[in-house]
Amino acid sequence: MTKDKYYIIDFDSTFTQVEALDELGEISLEGEENKAAILQQIRDLTNGAMEGKSSFTEGLSKRLALLKANRRHLKPLIQLLQNRVSDSIKRNKEFFQAYADNILIVSSGFKEFITPIVTEYGIKEENIYANTFKFDEQGNIIGFDKENLLCLDRGKIKLLEELALEGDVYVLGDGYTDYEIKEAGLANKFYAFTENIVRDSVVAKADDVAPSLDEFLYQHKLPMAISYPKNRIRVLLLENVHPKAIELFKREGYQIETVSGALSEDELCERIKNVSVLGIRSKTQVTKRVLEHANKLMCIGAFCIGTNQIDLNSCLDAGVAVFNAPYSNTRSVVELAIGEIIMLCRNVVDKSTKMHQGIWDKSATGSVEVRDKKLGIIGYGSIGAQLSVLAEALGMDVYYYDVIERLQLGNARKCETLKQLLEISDIVSLHVDGRTSNKSMFGAEEFAAMKDGVIFLNLSRGHIVDLPALVEAIKSGKVRGAAVDVYPYEPASNNEEFVSELRGLPNVILTPHIGGSTEEAQENIGTFVPSRIMEYINSGNSYQSVNFPNIQLPELKNAHRLIHIHQNVPGVLANINSVLASNQVNILGQYLKTNEQIGYVITDIDKLYDKKVIEDMRQVPATIKFRILY
Numbered sequence: 077m078t079k080d081k082y083y084i085i086d087f088d089s090t091f092t093q094v095e096a097l098d099e100l101g102e103i104s105l106e107g108e109e110n111k112a113a114i115l116q117q118i119r120d121l122t123n124g125a126m127e128g129k130s131s132f133t134e135g136l137s138k139r140l141a142l143l144k145a146n147r148r149h150l151k152p153l154i155q156l157l158q159n160r161v162s163d164s165i166k167r168n169k170e171f172f173q174a175y176a177d178n179i180l181i182v183s184s185g186f187k188e189f190i191t192p193i194v195t196e197y198g199i200k201e202e203n204i205y206a207n208t209f210k211f212d213e214q215g216n217i218i219g220f221d222k223e224n225l226l227c228l229d230r231g232k233i234k235l236l237e238e239l240a241l242e243g244d245v246y247v248l249g250d251g252y253t254d255y256e257i258k259e260a261g262l263a264n265k266f267y268a269f270t271e272n273i274v275r276d277s278v279v280a281k282a283d284d285v286a287p288s289l290d291e292f293l294y295q296h297k298l299p300m301a302i303s304y305p306k307n308r309i310r311v312l313l314l315e316n317v318h319p320k321a322i323e324l325f326k327r328e329g330y331q332i333e334t335v336s337g338a339l340s341e342d343e344l345c346e347r348i349k350n351v352s353v354l355g356i357r358s359k360t361q362v363t364k365r366v367l368e369h370a371n372k373l374m375c376i377g378a379f380c381i382g383t384n385q386i387d388l389n390s391c392l393d394a395g396v397a398v399f400n401a402p403y404s405n406t407r408s409v410v411e412l413a414i415g416e417i418i419m420l421c422r423n424v425v426d427k428s429t430k431m432h433q434g435i436w437d438k439s440a441t442g443s444v445e446v447r448d449k450k451l452g453i454i455g456y457g458s459i460g461a462q463l464s465v466l467a468e469a470l471g472m473d474v475y476y477y478d479v480i481e482r483l484q485l486g487n488a489r490k491c492e493t494l495k496q497l498l499e500i501s502d503i504v505s506l507h508v509d510g511r512t513s514n515k516s517m518f519g520a521e522e523f524a525a526m527k528d529g530v531i532f533l534n535l536s537r538g539h540i541v542d543l544p545a546l547v548e549a550i551k552s553g554k555v556r557g558a559a560v561d562v563y564p565y566e567p568a569s570n571n572e573e574f575v576s577e578l579r580g581l582p583n584v585i586l587t588p589h590i591g592g593s594t595e596e597a598q599e600n601i602g603t604f605v606p607s608r609i610m611e612y613i614n615s616g617n618s619y620q621s622v623n624f625p626n627i628q629l630p631e632l633k634n635a636h637r638l639i640h641i642h643q644n645v646p647g648v649l650a651n652i653n654s655v656l657a658s659n660q661v662n663i664l665g666q667y668l669k670t671n672e673q674i675g676y677v678i679t680d681i682d683k684l685y686d687k688k689v690i691e692d693m694r695q696v697p698a699t700i701k702f703r704i705l706y
């Protein structure tokens with residue numbers, strides 16, 4: 077084991093998630109009347125010292141006096157700390173064991189609780205530098221060993237000077253006293269460890285920031301429990317994606333950037349560089365050109381149902397997996413459609429507008445019940461089918477038309493042609509998806525085929541309906557009421573004016589693409605899409621991807637996983653296996669699925685292998701992307 081590199085690691089809020097003396101206070105002050113106020117005083121003293129704002133020695137004496145702790149409080153404290161070891165420290169136990177000779181714990185905390193925690197990770201007792209308590213005969217903590225350098229101001233510097241380590245020294249810690257080691261010229265580099273607490277004054281001074289131990293290990297090419305530090309995964313979220321998604325990605329350790337509106341193609345080309353995960357809703361266009369600028373993109377989350385705004389084929393060519401939320405806002409769209417059907421049948425919008433103008437227009441003319449009316453649903457997918465169920469519950473007769481065979485729900489009747497549906501329906505509701513071939517599928521001819529005085533709804537996609545034809549049909553009275561939620565052009569943000577020929581037409585409900593915009597739906601989407609994305613990143617699972625071959629993989633246990641995305645041409649699997657065989661790699665499991673464009677092959681291998689295999693895998697002809705997971 078080489079001795080020329082030393083890793084100095086702080087204890088409180090670095091090795092563990094918490095400040096041990098604060099936790100000791102929680103235990104020792106149990107039952108004290110003004111416990112909360114004393115604890116706050118202790119925390120203020122801790123933070124003052126950690127941020128370099130007050131004398132350490134003075135603060136330590138004050139803290140111990142306030143704590144009124146006893147030896148018997150140490151056992152519960154140790155138990156608590158054992159459960160509060162930082163996550164990235166916990167998972168990288170192997171590093172501590174392998175580099176035990178080079179790792180030093182240097183802390184202004186106390187050996188009485190530090191030693192039992194860190195030695196469990198293989199850290200040597202002689203490499204633990206910390207203070208020690210003084211007890212009276214009853215076991216009360218009455219002070220600390222004043223001979224110990226670490227109880228002094230700039231104590232860590234004094235200790236490091238005394239140790240006179242020969243070699244490169246790297247310091248990892250969350251406090252100002254850790255930075256001081258580097259400032260004094262006793263370390264090559266100071267990393268602010270921010271997994272548990274971010275102290276701005278410390279981060280500002282640091283040479284680098286380590287949001288987890290993984291980042292530190294990655295930079296130093298040391299053994300790591302995971303294949304890639306999560307903080308290196310940059311997520312760009314556009315169009316006001318629900319805060320739940322931000323919370324989940326942050327919890328996972330990713331770096332998040334958010335933009336409230338959509339971005340233009342040029343802006344996105346600029347912003348997408350170095351982004352691993354892009355999150356959008358219906359407005360942002362992900363074009364081939366955008367993808368050409370995406371040098372790190374692994375996946376796209378469409379925080380909605382529709383994915384027509386994404387060039388899915390170019391995503392496949394680039395090895396970018398796309399996920400959406402196929403069912404999270406289905407019910408919201410249906411509820412809006414049902415509400416609108418009733419409102420339109422009763423002329424409510426016009427009547428309400430008149431009331432606001434002071435006009436009392438009490439009349440039943442043109443107002444009808446929805447019961448027994450014929451509802452024609454075009455596109456009998458998730459939304460269409462759900463609408464069918466609720467409409468029947470209201471007593472409507474449901475007819476539907478779809479280009480594929482769909483399960484007929486309840487008493488709904490299938491129409492063989494679109495024309496048949498249009499001719500029979502009193503109300504027509506459009507729920508097809510936004511595929512390119514559906515562009516302008518609804519125009520003058522379709523409106524002409526409808527009954528006179530029909531009610532028409534479009535909550536699917538704007539480009540599906542020829543807007544001038546709809547406007548004409550409304551003006552001529554062919555369509556006596558319409559609800560439109562989606563438009564061929566939609567404003568990029570709430571600050572842009574909505575311009576449309578539909579404005580001001582009678583008995584027309586216009587909504588700003590809010591079919592799926594309910595709190596429930598957005599929260600569901602904000603939970604579902606990140607879960608699919610994280611699953612894909614962490615395990616390679618492509619299940620429910622919109623464009624990738626869907627593979628549901630077993631959990632990765634005691635193996636490394638090779639994830640290979642390639643063009644679907646003959647011979648790639650054979651080439652992969654010949655690379656593995658020539659490198660004597662033991663295969664534990666292999667899964668392959670292809671679609672017309674790509675092949676997705678996952679190979680779980682024994683952990684012991686020559687790293688050359690990784691380079692060889694990247695060289696397999698027709699490779700689009702390759703990554704390794706552990």
Ligand SMILES: NC(=O)c1ccc[n+]([C@@H]2O[C@H](COP(=O)([O-])OP(=O)(O)OC[C@H]3O[C@@H](n4cnc5c(N)ncnc54)[C@H](O)[C@@H]3O)[C@@H](O)[C@H]2O)c1
Pocket residue numbers: 381382383402405406409454455456457458459460477478479480482507508509510514517535536537561562589590591592593
């Ligand atoms: N307004 C909103 O806020 C909102 C919210 C959610 C979804 N949507 C839109 O609604 C669409 C439908 O959602 P879904 O979850 O029901 O999707 P889905 O994929 O489950 O259903 C779409 C159905 O339309 C059918 N279809 C496609 N083209 C057709 C055509 N030309 N003629 C007849 N049938 C056709 C498909 O075969 C499929 O059965 C989404 O793609 C999205 O564009 C809008």
Ligand SMILES: O=C(O)CC[C@@H](O)C(=O)O
Pocket residue numbers: 357358359379380381382383405589592593
């Ligand atoms: O929220 C959005 O932007 C789109 C909602 C809807 O059109 C969808 O496709 O789910």
